[in-house]
Amino acid sequence: MLRTITLSICFFVAVMASAQEPASPVQVTSAPIEMQAVAEAAVGITATGDHDTPPSHPQCSDRKDGALDCTADLVLAGIRQHMEAPTMDLKTYGEYPVTVTFVVNRFGDMKDVRVDHSAEADLAKRIVVAVYDMPKFTPAVKAGAATGSTIQVVYRYADLFDQE
DSSP: OHHHHHHHHHHHHHHHHHHSOOSSOOOOOOOHHHHHHHHHHHOEEEEESSOSBOOBOGGGTTOSSSHHHHHHHHHHHHHHTTOOSOSSOHHHHTTOEEEEEEEEOTTSOEEEEEEEOTTOHHHHHHHHHHHHTSOOOBOEEETTEEEOEEEEEEEEGGGGSOOO
């Protein structure tokens, strides 16, 4: 009887342990047609956190309106400086979304840079380097005091490459 209870407890613990979330995020890829619809709807920039004024690139901080759009443009320009030729076909994969997320702390430093793009491993490394190479940002402001905030920018894969 005791052995049966012990085995039952071990089985329960094993099932519960396997049901926990994995340590790293799971990336899912899907067909280009599905991703194209997502990319067209998702391209843009958001700043989340408790703030009155969002964080911005230092060249955009004096703008009353459009500071986030200006920031998205300058982040893209910084990323393009670190990009080589695309390794994936732009006609097929150009609409794939590439999400770049980072925290701007109260001192304007970028922290916790993450890139969500599962099709090309080296791309994420280059984007992380590009973001860390940028100048300090103007931090978000809440009630007159600098505060931390998170910026998320979504670009199309094709936008990351200067194609002139």
